[in-house]
Amino acid sequence: MSKSNNVYKDAYNRCLRLLDETRSLPSEPELGTLLGVSRTTVRSILARMEETGLIAWNKRAKTVLRDPRPDDFFPEEETDTLAEIIERSFMRRLLAGGAEAGMQINELELAREIGVGTTSVREFLIRFSRFGLIEKRRNSHWVLKGFTRAFALELTEIREMFELRSAAAFAALPTDSPVWADLERLEDEHRQLAREIATRFNAFSELDERFHRLIHRASRNRFIVDFYDVIAMIFHYHYQWNKAQERERNEVAVGEHLAYIEALKSRDLGKVDAACRKHLKSARQTLLTSIPESRSPKS
Amino acid sequence: MSKSNNVYKDAYNRCLRLLDETRSLPSEPELGTLLGVSRTTVRSILARMEETGLIAWNKRAKTVLRDPRPDDFFPEEETDTLAEIIERSFMRRLLAGGAEAGMQINELELAREIGVGTTSVREFLIRFSRFGLIEKRRNSHWVLKGFTRAFALELTEIREMFELRSAAAFAALPTDSPVWADLERLEDEHRQLAREIATRFNAFSELDERFHRLIHRASRNRFIVDFYDVIAMIFHYHYQWNKAQERERNEVAVGEHLAYIEALKSRDLGKVDAACRKHLKSARQTLLTSIPESRSPKS
DNA sequence: AAACTGTTTTTTCACGATAAAAGACATTAA
DNA sequence: TTAATGTCTTTTATCGTGAAAAAACAGTTT
Incomplete structure (x- = not known):
């Protein structure tokens, strides 16, 4: 699966909201800075908008053909970063009881439960460690210090x-x-x-x-x-x-x-x-x- | 290559130094806590020591046969963690001039230059970021803030x-x-x-x-x-x-x-x-x- | 029966591979 | 001749994989 295209989907949704306001879209680089993504992603968005009949796209001319409908949007949950998904899952477990201090955290188990690779979980835990709630045992597991x-x-x-x-x-x-x-x-x-x-x-x-x-x-x-x-x-x-x-x-x-x-x-x-x-x-x-x-x- | 056995090599070297002091080694679990490694690693160490004629090993009996020679030791550089290697390389580049503030950091290039996988470099940079010297641009490169x-x-x-x-x-x-x-x-x-x-x-x-x-x-x-x-x-x-x-x-x-x-x-x-x-x-x-x-x- | 050794299973660590996204370069239009 | 578009290259994000190391389990010895 390698990488989800949530950046594209999120930017696409935000671009849809822009459609209400104008009759035609600005240049590709301008759209890029507006949405905070690269031109590559902007072009994917435009391509799809053309396909679904939202705009007519010919070089510089990007005319809005119709207003976006609710089903034009990608579902919210597909626009989240992996990091956000992991954080939410992790925090839910941590807060929803049963998270005794001293308990050990298993990367593999977490990854399987959330349905992501171990690398992403590892990176999340490293980033998360600065919050002072978990601690790494050298060459071994992480330990939960507890929200005490x-x-x-x-x-x-x-x-x-x-x-x-x-x-x-x-x-x-x-x-x-x-x-x-x-x-x-x-x-x-x-x-x-x-x-x-x-x-x-x-x-x-x-x-x-x-x-x-x-x-x-x-x-x-x-x-x-x-x-x-x-x-x-x-x-x-x-x-x-x-x-x-x-x-x-x-x-x-x-x-x-x-x-x-x-x-x-x-x-x-x-x-x-x-x-x-x-x-x-x-x-x-x-x-x-x-x-x-x-x-x-x-x- | 997947994973270096530096934990084993480092523990082996430290165990060699223990040999000078006693005529026979303690039990496996005890050695484990002494060296800060698991019993699995202890057994690898003992196995090698038996092979090289340093000890005679039969179940509980681990008698020292001879004093360790300099060439029994693994070379120092093979006992470093990947994290240490990456940190040293990175800091050398950072301090040895040419590290202007605002310069961007390329994971792939760093990895190739040091001769390690990108994952290890990424994890290092995430851990290192808490020192306030580098900063991540979302979905993009890291930026050096400079040792100013x-x-x-x-x-x-x-x-x-x-x-x-x-x-x-x-x-x-x-x-x-x-x-x-x-x-x-x-x-x-x-x-x-x-x-x-x-x-x-x-x-x-x-x-x-x-x-x-x-x-x-x-x-x-x-x-x-x-x-x-x-x-x-x-x-x-x-x-x-x-x-x-x-x-x-x-x-x-x-x-x-x-x-x-x-x-x-x-x-x-x-x-x-x-x-x-x-x-x-x-x-x-x-x-x-x-x-x-x-x-x-x-x- | 407590503490050890022998064996098996699980987890961590690190890599290469691949799609998404960014960025660079070449070309064309205003 | 500047700023866009079209195309190609590089980098980042993520996964599956396999060896190292840890941990769990089972059988022995004292």
């Missing part, structure tokens, strides 16, 4: 250290820095969400990530910026896992973000520190309450 | 944050904690080295790593402990690269370590902070002076 209370505490300790520093750096940024406009925009989005919190509360997690990433970027330190990947990953699955009082939690968080933004805009380091601390404290609390008490944390 | 001044500054910023916190945690450890004995032992080694600094100054880098790892471990935070891998890696190659004034630098560092150890033993947080800061500052300076001025740091 200790893990959450270690993670949040670093997070707090990094974010306090980033927030301070943010506040010290010159007034003409473009981040202030970004912050303004995020503030608007927060206010909007606050108004519609009753119905749109699940839109928070995405906004949360963008907000914190903006702040972390102010540190101008790749290790701090990269570490947010760990946090984002954990919170991503945590949100899916723990739906208890989601609406209330998010409402509180939006309020804290707004206060935090206010503090940043004041550029008063004392206020920034206080607002940041307050938010991080409740974020930690949220994470901690969702973790079941650890059983017997051995070695 | 900016990199060194970002690295040391985190290092200082982590070490100051770890040192404070260390000083707060209860008196009956085993780390105090470890520290005592390290202090002795430092004193010894200080006395013989003229001849043994290159023994410092190994001692340095052990000392700092001991301190970082006091943080009881996996992210802090793991981050020392990044530091260790950089300093390892940095030591090989920059030999200028090595003796003087190391002499100074040993002195700083001793003051640092003294401060830790006093358990006075103010003193610890001061000693730690002082040492980290000069460590940063050392690293920075060895990096040539960056040319044009783009994007």
Whole structure:
């Protein structure tokens, strides 16, 4: 089977959505940058669109013939990367109980269960290892360290250290820095969400990530910026896992973000520190309450 | 070729050194734990030792017949892991000039040049990416970010944050904690080295790593402990690269370590902070002076 | 019966091969 | 003569395969 063409399928679907807006498509290189793929892939997309009668394609002329129908799209699940598929499978197993700390992870078994080659699983595990949840025994298997209370505490300790520093750096940024406009925009989005919190509360997690990433970027330190990947990953699955009082939690968080933004805009380091601390404290609390008490944390 | 038997060869060599000390070898499982390999490998080793007339092997009886000769050993280079070989090759290219920031890395070319499969190179690059020196373009090549001044500054910023916190945690450890004995032992080694600094100054880098790892471990935070891998890696190659004034630098560092150890033993947080800061500052300076001025740091 | 040795099965590690995707080069149109 | 299209080459992503190494099982010895 060697390689799935999910890049093509995903780009094709995104290109279909473009069709609604225009009567004719731009040049191949332009489409390429627009979709984030190479011209080779763009041409496959165009070829198929011609075949299915969506467009007429002759050299530079790419005229839209009809609007895309639902069945023109490739099914969602065929557009995922292998890495995403493996990650989801792995996290499901990890969170859906029975994942005791110390348990060993079998590459071959995982690969068979997901229906992929061992190489992909190996590469996934290597990439995943930086999240601190698994560990490799030299020349041997991987060991699961478990999504425990200790893990959450270690993670949040670093997070707090990094974010306090980033927030301070943010506040010290010159007034003409473009981040202030970004912050303004995020503030608007927060206010909007606050108004519609009753119905749109699940839109928070995405906004949360963008907000914190903006702040972390102010540190101008790749290790701090990269570490947010760990946090984002954990919170991503945590949100899916723990739906208890989601609406209330998010409402509180939006309020804290707004206060935090206010503090940043004041550029008063004392206020920034206080607002940041307050938010991080409740974020930690949220994470901690969702973790079941650890059983017997051995070695 | 599929897989080299470097585990066997390395364990065999180490086992040869064991032969000098005893008249007969222990049981297979015991040898296994001693050498850190499985019983399967132990049996291969014993089989070969019997063949070459080093021992007589009959079930439990493994009597040493003669002392090992130099030519009994496998050549050193055959005992390295593929990962080590790739890392060395890669770092040599990276440090030996011509490694401009922004340059792209070609898996296939690297693999061919080193004479290994692409899979091993890919896995190496994924593992190596956490050091922050390279970055992956989705569905495409890796990009070298370069061993620049900016990199060194970002690295040391985190290092200082982590070490100051770890040192404070260390000083707060209860008196009956085993780390105090470890520290005592390290202090002795430092004193010894200080006395013989003229001849043994290159023994410092190994001692340095052990000392700092001991301190970082006091943080009881996996992210802090793991981050020392990044530091260790950089300093390892940095030591090989920059030999200028090595003796003087190391002499100074040993002195700083001793003051640092003294401060830790006093358990006075103010003193610890001061000693730690002082040492980290000069460590940063050392690293920075060895990096040539960056040319044009783009994007 | 506890700990060892002998044997078999399973898993990890690394390779070469192949389709997807990217990239480079040659050609043509505006 | 610039920027597109058409064509060809190279690189990346993924798999199946096989040897090395680990692990499990079964039979022995003390």
